[in-house]
Amino acid sequence: MNRRKFVKRTGMMGVALTLPIDVIPSMLKRETVEFGLIADVHKDVMHDADERLQSFITAADKKQPDFILQLGDFCRPYDYNKPFMDIWNSFRGVKYHVLGNHDMDGGFTRDQARAFWDMPKNYYSFDSKGVHFIVLDGNDPNPKPWSGYNRYIGKEQQEWLKNDLQQTNKPTIIFSHQSLELEYDGVANMGEIRSILENENKTAGFQKVMCCISGHTHTDFMTKINGIYYVQINSASYRWVGGDHKVIRYSKEIDEKYEWIKYTIPYKDPLYTFVTLKHDKIIIEPKKTDFVGPGPEEMNLPKTLPNDPIVPTISKFVMKL
Numbered sequence: 001m002n003r004r005k006f007v008k009r010t011g012m013m014g015v016a017l018t019l020p021i022d023v024i025p026s027m028l029k030r031e032t033v034e035f036g037l038i039a040d041v042h043k044d045v046m047h048d049a050d051e052r053l054q055s056f057i058t059a060a061d062k063k064q065p066d067f068i069l070q071l072g073d074f075c076r077p078y079d080y081n082k083p084f085m086d087i088w089n090s091f092r093g094v095k096y097h098v099l100g101n102h103d104m105d106g107g108f109t110r111d112q113a114r115a116f117w118d119m120p121k122n123y124y125s126f127d128s129k130g131v132h133f134i135v136l137d138g139n140d141p142n143p144k145p146w147s148g149y150n151r152y153i154g155k156e157q158q159e160w161l162k163n164d165l166q167q168t169n170k171p172t173i174i175f176s177h178q179s180l181e182l183e184y185d186g187v188a189n190m191g192e193i194r195s196i197l198e199n200e201n202k203t204a205g206f207q208k209v210m211c212c213i214s215g216h217t218h219t220d221f222m223t224k225i226n227g228i229y230y231v232q233i234n235s236a237s238y239r240w241v242g243g244d245h246k247v248i249r250y251s252k253e254i255d256e257k258y259e260w261i262k263y264t265i266p267y268k269d270p271l272y273t274f275v276t277l278k279h280d281k282i283i284i285e286p287k288k289t290d291f292v293g294p295g296p297e298e299m300n301l302p303k304t305l306p307n308d309p310i311v312p313t314i315s316k317f318v319m320k321l
Helices: 002-009 025-029 050-064 079-088 110-118 155-166 190-202 252-257
Strands: 031-037 067-070 095-097 124-126 130-137 172-176 208-214 221-225 230-234 238-239 264-266 272-276 281-284 316-318
Touching: 050 067, 050 252, 067 124, 079 155, 130 155, 130 221, 155 190, 190 208, 190 230
Parallel strands: 031 067, 067 095, 130 172, 172 208, 208 230
Antiparallel strands: 031 272, 124 130, 221 230, 238 264, 272 281, 281 316
């Protein structure tokens, strides 16, 4: 995407969604829906992943939202990760999973990851208090001649998505691990998926698909493309910076046991959020912390795109319906 197109597509942080007048009354009468989100905990990278997840579960137990959902890159299905799953499963309410690309690292399959999490399907939908929620799986095999890690949504899943949207008249929110907006690192065929969503909105005659929420990129951003809002939820744990910028930030013992941490900029405290759909607004609750050790400026990291900032933050985003 060139700079002109990027600027044209990118919206303000405080944004509004437009619905026809005849739809608004039913929206305003809708019950309040609240759900908790945590993304990219990376149990198999972070030495304190258990404590980060526990912080989220403790907060969720206090708030008692309608459901919680993790946005992928959660944990691999090793037996020694069962205590981590016990923390997740200790939440007394409804909970959902999204498959991330790193959850199959180490030679595991999607079926093995799902079984370990007790996740019935790769992609699915559910309703909560008059709102429809869709979970997509961005890890379908890449078609030839595509190479690299799997970040694709195949034809079978696309047909399912079309049918699922057609069968509901409820306002809809979509979850995926990989972004449907950040072109260089999101779902490879995001254009096809966005077309499905935009066409459904045209057919429905109102903004049925309100927004799409993803993790994966460990960043904090919201934008609007053709009437649909796209939100990237930051990682609970860190930002990956790679081998050219490695820094040992914890003890020698931690570095030896958790070899990948030196390639990250960890966040001091875990990031997660609670989202509220209330009357005429969707509100993403903010959370801010600090970096552990030097940040991107001190490390002289290359500048990132405006829609991919390196920040230890989840911003407060307000979407007016």
